[in-house]
Amino acid sequence: MDIGALGLYMCLFIALYFEVFLLISFIEHAPSKKEDALPRHYPSVSILVPCFNEEKTLAHTVESLLALQYPQDKLQIVVIDDGSRDATQAIGRDYAHRYPESILFLQKKNGGKYTALNLGIEHSHGEIVGCLDADSFAAKDALIEAVKRFESDENIMAITPVMQVYKPRTALERMQSVEYTFGIFYKKMFDNLSAINVLPGPFSLYKREVFKQIGPFRHAHNAEDMEIAFRMHSHGLRIVNAHTSFVYTTVPNTLRTLLRQRIRWSQGFLRNARDYKHMFFNPRFGNFGMLILPFALTGFFAGTYTALYAAYHLLSLVSSRVTDTTATGIPPHLPDPAALNWFYINTDMMLFIVLVVLCLTVVSIILGSRIAQTRLPLKSFVAYFALFGFIAPLWLLRSLWGALLARESAWR
Amino acid sequence: MQGQKYLLAFVITAAIFATAFYIAGRLDARRIADIRVAQEQVSVDILSLETQFDLLGSLDCLTLSDNPVLSEELNSLANRLSIAEQNLGNDNAEVVLLKKKYSLLEIKDYLLMREISQKCTKFKPIYILYFYSNNGDCPDCRRMGDVLTYLRQTYPGLRVYSFDYRLDLSALNTLITLRKIDNEKGLPAFAVNNGRPIYGFKNLQEMETLIPELKTLATSTTETL
Structure with missing residues (x-):
């Protein structure tokens, strides 16, 4: 066995171990079903909507917040325009004018998302502070479900919702819808392990005391939602997933914007992992330090390695076929029908392991879709399996390159 | 409890790897068994033909030329051996043994074919x-x-007898000596019918020029794209 294949087996072992571990966690604590019960108490909530050039989606986002099933006198919406150059400011002002008791509009010079959020925290008054990216829309009962989760344990300091792709249409959006559904399963299992690693922009909620205790959002290499999760873990603050609280987000619909977003996320992870390296393999931080952080970093490099290995072999195969065809002068022809015999099908160990990994991936996606109470159409699966393997390596390699060169990525 | 979960996941993952290793091994073993059965069949067929030849002293040449003996079986065997060699490695003892047996069958088939072609003038095989x-x-x-x-x-109708030059087999070494294949002149090497050895790679067009008799052979219905 060559050293390259040995490395691939190691990557597959790691991937399989991780999937098995999460499935054991699922069997131990299957997510409960949604209950009709209402919260015993309605804390005041401020939802911050940071926006930068979001004229296309801001109105829909604000409308979804206005439609939340929650006492209006307990809900404050704070729209913070981070120096937009489009009609965002006008839309925000218009809403604040129409709903002065519910909506506060703030405007500032462009300084990055974290500065917008911090301004919102400063000017808001809710006991619970939530964020909602201006390209995302909350379900009507999303807040009630999250509040119920807060009520279930007073030690819960932050909550992430179930995040789904809003009306996926193109192949790229469908690919992401499966990926997000996969993420729903992961997020819930991370919750079982008390090791949620990110508090994403769409509808993450915090108790206000979190910011008093650990400070405001930071630039954090344009990954403030990840860094604050790392910081909360480092201070022993509990983050959970409210799997009955749904939020819908629009996703990049071009390869360029998708790569830009993912490079930002990946580089943000690499740099924040470096900043919080003291948490790696540190039992003081539980599963977050012992499992999630090491596996996330290993997964990053394993994914990069696998992509490079596959690309190398694919290119070698194609180039050897081209040079062979040129050298031998053999015209293109159909393979011998006898080659369809089982004898000639590759049945080495790697094939079976890859099949098991793929099967467990499909199982995880199906479990994720059950948690999200949604059904993914077959064409979404096709888009995912046809595209993800080719696109993900692009952002992995690019972000690794960027991290090596210490190049910052833009948040928009 | 948490430690047990880490361990359990490790045990399950290792078990999956072990199962994959076992299944792949079983399938390779089945391939080897398959090759062995095919070799036995070819061996019996050759023996049968030799016996028939000995019994009759001469053959019904018409029947023979219509039925180009064992080339199909040998070709199929060669393909299967090649796969087994890829999967198990060319230094695998079982593969080496099977290759030796296959080479012997090829030599026997080659000798029988030459003998038949000498007796049956209508049978003019083209072989490499x-x-x-x-x-x-x-x-x-x-x-x-x-x-x-x-x-x-x-x-x-073309018969190709392929031999691993490095295979340590006395009968093969004798054939190499008889056909004056000189390793020093480089591999690949081949000889067409009773011709002198040709060394080095030759592409399709060059081969067709080297073996003009190919035009006399019927072509298959191999589809080109």
Whole structure:
């Protein structure tokens, strides 16, 4: 066995171990079903909507917040325009004018998302502070479900919702819808392990005391939602997933914007992992330090390695076929029908392991879709399996390159 | 409890790997068994033909020319051996043994075919004795193999006897000596019918020029794209 294949087996072992571990966690604590019960108490909530050039989606986002099933006198919406150059400011002002008791509009010079959020925290008054990216829309009962989760344990300091792709249409959006559904399963299992690693922009909620205790959002290499999760873990603050609280987000619909977003996320992870390296393999931080952080970093490099290995072999195969065809002068022809015999099908160990990994991936996606109470159409699966393997390596390699060169990525 | 979960996941993952290893091994074993059965069949067929030849003293040449003996079976065997060699490695003891047996069958078939062609004047086989090495010292052998495989598929009447030059087999060494195949002149090497050895890679067009008799053979219905 060559050293390259040995490395691939190691990557597959790691991937399989991780999937098995999460499935054991699922069997131990299957997510409960949604209950009709209402919260015993309605804390005041401020939802911050940071926006930068979001004229296309801001109105829909604000409308979804206005439609939340929650006492209006307990809900404050704070729209913070981070120096937009489009009609965002006008839309925000218009809403604040129409709903002065519910909506506060703030405007500032462009300084990055974290500065917008911090301004919102400063000017808001809710006991619970939530964020909602201006390209995302909350379900009507999303807040009630999250509040119920807060009520279930007073030690819960932050909550992430179930995040789904809003009306996926193109192949790229469908690919992401499966990926997000996969993420729903992961997020819930991370919750079982008390090791949620990110508090994403769409509808993450915090108790206000979190910011008093650990400070405001930071630039954090344009990954403030990840860094604050790392910081909360480092201070022993509990983050959970409210799997009955749904939020819908629009996703990049071009390869360029998708790569830009993912490079930002990946580089943000690499740099924040470096900043919080003291948490790696540190039992003081539980599963977050012992499992999630090491596996996330290993997964990053394993994914990069696998992509490079596959690309190398694919290119070698194609180039050897081209040079062979040129050298031998053999015209293109159909393979011998006898080659369809089982004898000639590759049945080495790697094939079976890859099949098991793929099967467990499909199982995880199906479990994720059950948690999200949604059904993914077959064409979404096709888009995912046809595209993800080719696109993900692009952002992995690019972000690794960027991290090596210490190049910052833009948040928009 | 948490430690147990880490351990359990490790045990399950290791078990999956072990199962995959076991299944792949079982399938390889089945392939080897398959090759062995095919070799036995070819061996019996050759023995039967030899016995028939001995019994009759001469053959019904018409029947023979219509039925080009064992080339199909040997070709199929060669393909299967090649797969087994890829999966298990060319230094695998079982593979080496099977290759030796296959080479012996090829030599027997070659000798029988020559004998028949001498007695039956209507039977004019076209055959190639091909010598290769897959010890890493013959970069062109794979391409030469591709050309010969294509020729064999295109002209089912063409008989290709391929031998691993590095195979330590006395009968093969004798054949190499008799056909004056000189390793020093490089591999791949081949001889067409009773012709002198030709060394080095030859592409499809060159082979068709070297063997003009190919035109006399019927072509298969191999589809081109």
